[in-house]
Amino acid sequence: MDMQFKRKSTTTIFGCVFALFLPKICFAEKICTVPSEPVTIKENNTDDTVVVHINTTTKDVTLNLTENPGNAFYLRGSELIAKKGLDFETLSSPEELTVQVRCNKTGFRSNTLIVIVRVENINDNTPSFGQSEYTLNVNELTPVNTSIGLIEAIDDDSEVLYYSIEPTLNRYFRLETMYTPNILVNKVLDYDVLQQVKLILYAQDTPLPSQHAPMPSQPSERSFTATATITVNIKDIDNRPPWFQPCTRVTSGNAKICLSLGYRGRVNLTEKQDGALQLQPGPVYARDGDKSRNEEISYKIVRGNEDNIFQIDENSGNISMLKPADIAGPISLLVLASQVLNRDQFATTSVIIDVMKKSRNPPRFEKERYEGYVYISSGPENMVLRDRTTNRPFRVRARDEDFASGINPDIRYEVQYSSYVNITTDGFILLKKAVRTDSFALQLRAVDVSTGESGTAALSVLVIPSAGVQSPDESFRAGDMALLGFVMAALLVLCLIVIGYLISRVKKGNPDAFKLSEVSIFSSKLMFRVMLEVYSAP
Numbered sequence: 001m002d003m004q005f006k007r008k009s010t011t012t013i014f015g016c017v018f019a020l021f022l023p024k025i026c027f028a029e030k031i032c033t034v035p036s037e038p039v040t041i042k043e044n045n046t047d048d049t050v051v052v053h054i055n056t057t058t059k060d061v062t063l064n065l066t067e068n069p070g071n072a073f074y075l076r077g078s079e080l081i082a083k084k085g086l087d088f089e090t091l092s093s094p095e096e097l098t099v100q101v102r103c104n105k106t107g108f109r110s111n112t113l114i115v116i117v118r119v120e121n122i123n124d125n126t127p128s129f130g131q132s133e134y135t136l137n138v139n140e141l142t143p144v145n146t147s148i149g150l151i152e153a154i155d156d157d158s159e160v161l162y163y164s165i166e167p168t169l170n171r172y173f174r175l176e177t178m179y180t181p182n183i184l185v186n187k188v189l190d191y192d193v194l195q196q197v198k199l200i201l202y203a204q205d206t207p208l209p210s211q212h213a214p215m216p217s218q219p220s221e222r223s224f225t226a227t228a229t230i231t232v233n234i235k236d237i238d239n240r241p242p243w244f245q246p247c248t249r250v251t252s253g254n255a256k257i258c259l260s261l262g263y264r265g266r267v268n269l270t271e272k273q274d275g276a277l278q279l280q281p282g283p284v285y286a287r288d289g290d291k292s293r294n295e296e297i298s299y300k301i302v303r304g305n306e307d308n309i310f311q312i313d314e315n316s317g318n319i320s321m322l323k324p325a326d327i328a329g330p331i332s333l334l335v336l337a338s339q340v341l342n343r344d345q346f347a348t349t350s351v352i353i354d355v356m357k358k359s360r361n362p363p364r365f366e367k368e369r370y371e372g373y374v375y376i377s378s379g380p381e382n383m384v385l386r387d388r389t390t391n392r393p394f395r396v397r398a399r400d401e402d403f404a405s406g407i408n409p410d411i412r413y414e415v416q417y418s419s420y421v422n423i424t425t426d427g428f429i430l431l432k433k434a435v436r437t438d439s440f441a442l443q444l445r446a447v448d449v450s451t452g453e454s455g456t457a458a459l460s461v462l463v464i465p466s467a468g469v470q471s472p473d474e475s476f477r478a479g480d481m482a483l484l485g486f487v488m489a490a491l492l493v494l495c496l497i498v499i500g501y502l503i504s505r506v507k508k509g510n511p512d513a514f515k516l517s518e519v520s521i522f523s524s525k526l527m528f529r530v531m532l533e534v535y536s537a538p
Contacts, residue, residue, distance in 0.1 A: 031058045031111075032103030038096065038116035043088040044124060051080045051099075052115055060105060066112065067100035073117075075101070080115060088121040088157075125156040126224040127203045134230045136183070139237050140191040148173070150182045153203035153226050162208045166200040173199060173232065178208060183230070188254050191236040192291045199230040240289025241345045242297050242337040246281060258289065262350035266451070267321065268358040269328050276318035277310075279351065284317035286337035286347060296340040302348070303334035310353070325355040356450060361401040363411050363446040365457035370396060370444075372459060374435060377466045384421065384429035384461055396427045398446030398455055410450040418442035421461075435463050 033055045041051055054063060056078055063075050070091070074083050080099065091097070097117040104110050129151065136149045153161055163181040165174070172189060176182035181201060206223040240256070247258035265279040276283065288295040299317040301310065312319050312335065325331065331353045338346035372384040372394040383393040400408035413423045420440055422430050439462045447454040 031056055031061055031105060031108070032063070032101075032113055034101070034113045034115050038118045040118045040120055041082065041086065042120045043086050043122055045082055045086055047082070047084055049082040051082055051117055054078045054080065054101060054103075054113065056103075058105065062104040064102045064104070065099070066102045067098060069097045069099065072097070073099055086119050088119050091119060121157060123157055123159065123205060123222045123224070127153040127155040127161055127205055127226040129153045129201075129203065129226055129228040132228060134228060135233065136230060137233045137235055138185065138189065139235050140189045141237060141239055142185050142189060144185050144188060146185045147176075147182050148185060148232065149230075150180075151201060151228060151230065152181055153228075155203075155205055155224075157205065159205050162204045162206070164202045164204075164208055166202070170197070170199065172197060183232075189234050190254075190256075191234050192256070195234050197232040197234070199232065201228045201230055202226070203228075236290050236292045238290055238293060238295070238339075238342060238345065241347045242286035242295075242339065243289045244284070244286045244337065244347060244349045256289075260349050262352065264352045264354070265319075266354040266356050267325060269355050270324050270326060271358065272321050272324045274320075276313075276320055277353070279319070284312070284319060284335055284349070284351060286317070286349075288339070295342070295345070297337050298340050300336045300338075301333050302336045304332045319351060319353075325353075328355050328357060330354050354450075359402055359448065359451040359453055362453035363398040363400050363408060363448055363455040365396060365398050365444065365446060365455055368457055370394070370457060370459045372429065372461045373464050374431060374461055375466045376435070376463050378431055379434050380431055382431045384431070388464060394429055396423075396429075396444055396457065396459075398427075400448065408448060410448050412447050412449050414445040414447060416443040416445055416456075429459070429461075435461075438463050 034052055039052045041049065051073065061078075063078065065073065065075055068074075072083055072086060074081050080101065097119065099115040099117055101113040101115065102110055103113055134149070134151055138148045142148070153163075155161055160179065162178050163175055164178065165183075170186075172185070172187050172194065174184055174186040176184055181203070183199075183201075203226045204223060205225075243258035244260035244262075247260040249256060249258050251257075263279040263281070263284055265277045267273050267277065284299065286297050286299075288297065297317075298314050299312050300314065301312050301319075307325075308322055309325050309331065310319055310333065311322050317335075317337070319333075333351040333353065334348055335351050336346055336348050372386065373388055374382065374384055386392050386394040396413070398408075398411055398413070399406035400411065402408070413425065413427055415421055415423050415429075418440060420432060420435055421442065422432055423444065424430065439460060441458065441460045444457045444459055445454055446456075
């Protein structure tokens with residue numbers, strides 16, 4: 001019983017004490033309050049910005065800051081104030097700042113208020129590259145989609161960056177994605193075509209509106225852009241063999257080839273020619289197919305010189321004779337050109353040497369000078385004529401005394417120093433265009449294509465009026481007219497004598513007078529007809 005009594009007494013006393021202090025405790029909690037949710041403030045706020053208002057329901061309350069991160073806040077009455085502008089990027093814990101305020105009042109229990117301040121990050125920093133200029137080197141045959149460099153920018157705002165590259169129509173390089181500035185090869189490179197490319201890389205902290213130069217996605221939204229200049233140097237690599245010159249370039253896919261038709265020369269049978277042989281279209285010569293490398297080339301005859309008639313200079317490529325050739329006909333040599341430092345890079349070509357019997361006589365024209373004629377109305381494809389009076393075509397021939405018949409089948413005709421005519425293989429001269437002059441001259445050349453020997457002749461061409469048109473220089477001369485007058489006078493005198501004789505016989509009554517008169521009339525008609533034909537003649 002005593003124990004139960006004691007417990008009841010203790011409970012009653014504790015209840016009374018709790019009842020006595022409960023109003024004060026509850027009142028202390030209510031006199032200082034702050035919002036339970038975090039308070040947000042934008043970075044770069046102005047000084048003395050109100051962060052939060054502390055609610056007090058009674059007077060004479062004392063407020064003290066017990067935790068002030070970065071000493072960034074102070075109390076002004078019942079307001080928590082930002083002492084300075086807050087920079088999100090420099091805060092040690094930028095997500096949330098915990099501020100503690102102690103609330104005191106005499107006779108009341110102290111209370112600590114916790115204010116959670118969140119600093120809102122805004123776009124206030126420009127992206128930046130580590131350098132303003134970059135230089136990248138890439139070999140010309142780097143495979144497509146190969147990376148040649150990753151160049152990233154940084155942004156203190158820790159935002160996503162968007163990248164683009166200019167020129168946007170660049171065919172040779174591209175970015176992996178707009179978020180990854182990994183520069184990739186977009187097309188096979190060729191040093192002969194392209195040695196260097198200039199690119200501009202953009203980094204922007206707002207989405208790109210298009211594939212053109214970076215711009216803010218919205219006019220009211222702040223946007224910052226960084227740029228870097230990238231110089232890409234294309235490096236020439238040893239990927240082509242020597243090319244014999246001259247040659248014709250052809251393309252097969254991405255490969256470039258230079259085709260040579262080879263070389264040709266001639267030597268005389270049983271004669272050793274001194275010095276380098278003269279070849280067509282020129283001496284044996286090859287250069288490095290890689291434009292800028294210019295590797296040293298060496299030469300070698302690899303086939304066709306079994307009798308050791310010829311030799312080739314290893315450095316220059318000049319071919320010369322070691323001894324005479326004793327059999328007529330062509331000798332076909334295969335010449336190899338290879339790089340001195342890389343024998344795997346090589347090319348071959350043919351050199352054909354024609355061994356000819358020696359010529360003793362060059363071609364010769366039948367005359368040293370010729371004269372031809374064309375009508376003033378003649379045009380293209382009309383022939384030059386051999387004389388004024390006929391339409392027989394003009395023709396030249398050249399003889400070669402090395403042949404019994406004088407006819408050398410290897411003779412070819414050429415026209416020199418004239419744009420008016422061509423010459424056929426048979427020696428006929430044809431106009432190429434209408435002639436606008438009184439005459440023109442040219443030189444004919446007959447070439448023995450097997451020996452290279454030649455002969456020449458001159459040709460003068462006169463332009464004459466068309467057939468049926470009288471030329472001024474064909475009109476009657478003064479002497480012709482005098483002779484005609486003399487003949488006419490003699491006929492007139494003869495006629496007068498005949499007429500006088502007839503008259504005298506008529507008077508004497510001669511019956512034959514009528515016959516004589518007929519003769520006189522006939523003579524008169526004859527004289528008239530002669531005069532008519534003379535004057536009507538061209």
